[in-house]
Amino acid sequence: xxxxxxxxxxxxxxxxxxxxxxxxxxxxxHRRRYSGPHKKYVEYLRKNVFLNKTEIADLQSKLLERxxxxxxxxxxxxxxxxxxxxxxxxxxxxxxRESIAMNAEAFLSSKYKKEKLIxxxxxxxxxxxxxxxxxxxxxxxxxxxxxxxxDRMDFHVGDRKATLVGRKIQEPDSNNPxxxxxxxxxxxxxxxxxxxxxxxxxxxxxxxxxxxxKIIEGYPLSIYRLADQIIQNSIKLSFTPTGxxxxxxxxxxxxxxxxxxxxxxxxxxxxxxxESVVFASECEHGNMHxxxxxxxxxxxxxxxxxxxxxxxxxxxxxxxxxxxxxxxxRIGDLGEITESNCPCGRASKILTELxxxxxxxxxxxxRQAPTAAIAIAFEYLEGIKNAQIIQNExxxxxxxxxxxxxxxxxxxxxxxxxxxxxxxxxxxxxxDYVTEIPPEHNGKYCMVVQNYYKFTVPx
Numbered sequence: 001x002x003x004x005x006x007x008x009x010x011x012x013x014x015x016x017x018x019x020x021x022x023x024x025x026x027x028x029x030h031r032r033r034y035s036g037p038h039k040k041y042v043e044y045l046r047k048n049v050f051l052n053k054t055e056i057a058d059l060q061s062k063l064l065e066r067x068x069x070x071x072x073x074x075x076x077x078x079x080x081x082x083x084x085x086x087x088x089x090x091x092x093x094x095x096x097r098e099s100i101a102m103n104a105e106a107f108l109s110s111k112y113k114k115e116k117l118i119x120x121x122x123x124x125x126x127x128x129x130x131x132x133x134x135x136x137x138x139x140x141x142x143x144x145x146x147x148x149x150x151d152r153m154d155f156h157v158g159d160r161k162a163t164l165v166g167r168k169i170q171e172p173d174s175n176n177p178x179x180x181x182x183x184x185x186x187x188x189x190x191x192x193x194x195x196x197x198x199x200x201x202x203x204x205x206x207x208x209x210x211x212x213x214k215i216i217e218g219y220p221l222s223i224y225r226l227a228d229q230i231i232q233n234s235i236k237l238s239f240t241p242t243g244x245x246x247x248x249x250x251x252x253x254x255x256x257x258x259x260x261x262x263x264x265x266x267x268x269x270x271x272x273x274x275e276s277v278v279f280a281s282e283c284e285h286g287n288m289h290x291x292x293x294x295x296x297x298x299x300x301x302x303x304x305x306x307x308x309x310x311x312x313x314x315x316x317x318x319x320x321x322x323x324x325x326x327x328x329x330r331i332g333d334l335g336e337i338t339e340s341n342c343p344c345g346r347a348s349k350i351l352t353e354l355x356x357x358x359x360x361x362x363x364x365x366x367r368q369a370p371t372a373a374i375a376i377a378f379e380y381l382e383g384i385k386n387a388q389i390i391q392n393e394x395x396x397x398x399x400x401x402x403x404x405x406x407x408x409x410x411x412x413x414x415x416x417x418x419x420x421x422x423x424x425x426x427x428x429x430x431x432d433y434v435t436e437i438p439p440e441h442n443g444k445y446c447m448v449v450q451n452y453y454k455f456t457v458p459x
Contacts, residue, residue, distance in 0.1 A: 153243030166373025383407030
């Protein structure tokens with residue numbers, strides 16, 4: 001469990017120093033993301049964009065063969081399967097999230113030293129925390145796929161970018177601008193997603209007009225709130241982005257249309273995971289292409305068969321992270337994979353439907369935290385198996401927790417602090433410890449249940 005001390009120091013600092021701290025951290029992350037093999041790998045991926053289906057199949061087959069051999073020979077959990085020198089994907093059983101949560105080190109390759117790896121945490125859309133290890137090289141290659149995605153918006157790291165995500169910019173109870181901080185290295189303006197009340201939207205739009213970002217990225221429901229205000233109040237923007245990049249939440253076609261109308265550009269959605277097993281993103285024609293060099297995506301059908309196409313539970317195999325290769329991992333989302341001819345010319349498979357990461361929100365005194373942001377409150381808590389947050393009335397939530405033996409009072413305090421830092425100290429939180437949280441009728445776990453506030457879209 002991480003310490004809150006760095007955040008407390010940041011929040012106690014004046015705004016000018018917070019900008020310095022954000023820029024300092026931004027410079028550190030820039031080096032960690034974009035050095036090493038990053039640029040060379042970007043060029044490699046660009047050469048592969050328009051491979052035909054046969055070429056893609058051959059490429060992925062070679063990458064998969066190498067990954068499976070490496071895993072079977074160097075990863076304890078897979079060595080125990082005794083699969084021999086040339087294992088096939090069908091030889092590997094389905095990998096449950098709980099197996100990783102209980103013993104992440106069993107999935108580490110013996111070729112890597114844990115202390116030299118980057119540690120990532122994910123709460124996921126079911127608030128079931130995982131600790132993932134990834135090498136610096138794999139992390140840098142991972143961000144090469146982001147550049148491939150940005151190419152569709154004619155954007156490069158270093159162009160001005162406005163970001164609305166779930167990290168804390170300032171205290172939620174502080175309702176005075178600026179609601180943004182600046183990352184100098186990447187020319188990135190980070191906006192708070194928690195202060196987007198009707199009263200504050202004008203300040204956001206004024207800052208966007210003066211900053212004039214090339215792209216806007218972040219949670220779609222946060223961006224939608226800005227777009228809705230632009231349309232409803234006939235606000236004129238002094239800039240036109242080359243694209244709006246969204247991720248982490250599902251949103252409706254109507255919401256997409258409102259965002260595109262407000263900002264005068266296309267929305268490009270992206271789907272991925274902190275586990276580094278899948279990367280898919282929309283092309284210019286709105287089809288979400290699955291990147292073949294990143295991972296293999298399959299579906300577990302209702303009949304219990306694992307297929308390369310069709311509808312069902314998504315099963316992912318990483319081709320990128322050799323330090324912790326997850327094979328036939330049940331990622332926790334439902335979707336549909338098809339192989340079709342896209343007008344953009346890309347022959348990679350398409351994720352035509354995605355039923356995970358549903359965009360509900362928790363609200364308190366005008367502040368909203370979407371599902372993707374709420375997940376952050378749980379991602380460092382290794383002592384919980386599953387969690388769900390329910391709002392039935394204003395100013396109050398109930399957190400349902402399935403805990404493990406290592407969950408204690410400090411863990412509970414940590415979680416409450418994380419939730420209140422998003423939604424304010426006035427939020428009343430009750431804890432309900434349960435033995436299980438059942439899935440929805442579609443088999444998907446719902447992390448946020450909103451029974452009080454109804455997020456509506458104008459006709």
